[in-house]
Amino acid sequence: MARYGMIIDGSKCVGCYACRVACQNLNNLREKEAYNHLEETHYGKFPDFARVFLPVQCQHCDNPPCVSVCPTGASQKRKDGVVLVEKKDCIGCKYCIAACPYNVRIIKKEGYIEKCRFCIEFVEQGGKPACMTTCMTGVRIFGDLDDPGSEIAREVAKNRIRLQQFKVTMNTQPRIFYRKA
């Protein structure tokens, strides 16, 4: 069984939002519905200035608060690590939205909750998540953490010390690792 994860190198992100629209197309989302979000931060004073874009999407936590608060079991974690919402079971109560510290869930017009699923249906057919393949600077690496030959596993083995998780103090144990600059 695969154990999916992702590494995001925020220092490479130039804030173009291609990930957002590539994801919208692959997942048939409407224009204002997005699973990908960029947080822009500025540092310094002119002329010593820098800015950083941080791509944020569902962190596919190993200890997902959205799953534990869900009253119907619609929010669930698969064995391969992907956290998703089974829309037929979702009653749109929004507990998961309140519980998620990453603010990455959306409410669909139809009333249920949706979010990034690592394009899992597409991945199972041999594809890669749309946010990764469209990125011009290669911000994301996606793959099976348990496959020692995968790029992500090699990267984790090599640079573990440079990888950190987002809001780690909340003990959500995310499957997305951010590369420290």
Next chain:
Amino acid sequence: MATKGPLVSRRRFLQGAALSAATLSLGPQLLDIRSWAKENQDAPLSRVPTICGGCGNRCAIFAYVKNNRIWRIEGHPEANGNRGLVCTKGHGYIHDLYSPDRIKSPLKRVDGVFQPISWEQAYKEISQKINLILMLNGPQSIFWINFPQPNHTYALRLMHALGSPHYFTHGSTCYTARNAGWNYTVGKLPLNDLANSRYIMIIGRNPAGGVNLGQMAEITAARRQGAKLVVLDPRHNETAILADEWLPIKPGTDLAFLLAMIHVLIKEGLYDRDFVRNNTTGFGELAKQAINYSPEWAENICEIPAPTIIRITREMAAQKPKALIHRGYHGAFGSQYLNSFQTVRALAIANSLLGNINREGGLYFPPMPELGELQPKHPVPEGPKMQKADGTGTPGRFPLGSYGDGIAHAIPELALRDELKCGFVYHNNPLRTNPNPKRVMAGYKKLELLVVVDTVLSETAAIAHYVLPESFYLERDEAVDTRHTGKKCQITIQQQVVSPLFDTKPGTQIIIDLAQHLGVGRYFDFNLEEANRLRLKPLGVSLEELKEKGLAAVGDNWKDGFQKLATPSGKVELYSATIEKLGYPPVPLWQEPLVSPDLKDIHSFRLLHGKQAFHTHAMTANQPYLMAITERYNLLCLLMNQARGEALGLQDGDLVEMKSLVGEGKIRVKLTEGLHPSCVWLPSGYGIFSKHLKTAYDMGLSYNDFLPTLFDPTVGHVMASEIIVQVKKA
């Protein structure tokens, strides 16, 4: 379209519907992607290679289609230009196929209101009017302007067949100063070998914002190999995010920085001596002039510290010839300033002193595929007898201007002077993309006949006498393209992915139809397919093969090493006798920008503009997926330096009033530390004033609203950053 899946009944339904009703509205099943997706979950998926229509890069893509509706696109992994990638605009623009704002049939404006008209009737009326106008005013009174696509060659053919020299591109508002500078120094425009470079300096070009996917992939690869990246730009642009250093240069003074670099290269003997001895002319004259431009002198002008200029020059020289200064695009010197031509000359010369011309890791001249000709089977029209009325290439007028491009923003002036009486606008929207829209509108409205070919009612289309609807890029076959040529020669082709939704035609077909109705059909006795086959003939690639793969590698690979250039001397012209003969400085001299902000006035700024990565100028502003990004992240703002803003009592989000000689408007301001204090910066592409574009209408401002009608005295470009504005709290 060998890779296309089976046709289904719905497709036939749509075709029928499109023919039956010109005013057909798109059904909810096509407009709402989610309900369509649900309905078509199990429909077979097909994949068709084509090229993207989202901007001028024409990236090679694969389009995925279900039940004759586009689902999504992916980049072609082999394409030099995009390396398997698709940008934000490419993803978003596919939805324009289903835009409710599309034109659904030919239109004729009657008493100010558009009415549907048949193609045949439209062609007949247009041709009758044109023939009458040309009879009374001569063949030169007609023009064609377009943003050049692969089929521009047929538009040029049409103008020549009619006997008019007046074929224009948008060039004078974009890149003509840059092209002229390169042409007069090394003979033609080079490409950047970013991937193999050890040191990349980019001046006012922003491939991460004015997206060039191939360049970004190359910069990423070079960075991985340890290459250094330096970005000079008054704004901390998106490429600067990746850079080792951002140098916030004072706008309009890049020339001073480059002259100081040349000074240091020569003074310290850091230039490539062998290259200069063997492959350049006029080094002595250059050295004599460059002595005046010390880094300390430059610091006073461009505000980059002299030690930084010296250090960067030394660092670059240490990596030569695998060090380059990006050839540039629109950005800082495409058509921006009075000194743009001199700036490009200095930039080309600084590169040459690094010995990087046609070298790996430097600048190179890609081999170009030699497409076949339509003759002798189809005769070439004789061509016009007179020069262009805009004065390009004419001594005493715009001798360094590009005759091929013409001066786009001279069209309204020529119309006001009755030198142009009728014309076609294709894949272009001068009313929004030319300076000083009131003047542009006055000019275009004076035409006795204006025909616009577009997919939506742009500002220009909205004042046309006739509008001919072009099929969306995913609905049409087009001419063979050579846009992807790099180190490996590549050809691509645009082909139909879905059948047309409305009563529209491909651009090339419209040109051929017009020619036939205008009485010059003898030069157009072919269809697109035959033309494409003739074009491909010498390359040994069949049309079928190209359509199946979407891309073919042809011809030779690029070879490293200097070769004779297309300049008069065959060498790099550090000193240009040609330029001297025309009465201009033969080696680059410092030249001030035309206008500068008033230092004593806290409200006075230079207005700069630039692209956001998710919009293609005014073309995609109306795309809801892309406009949603603008709105969600509050990106429709005027950027202003933090300290300057505070001095004006401004806070983030405050509404300000901006005024120039020709325009005024209100916009919200965003204060930033990432911008030079002397300027404000406006994202380009907004300020749509066509009421027919419902998503973008009345959103934001365009820099063109503030730019006076200017013509650079040598090249004729717009000088798009020579704008001084007064900014006050509204």
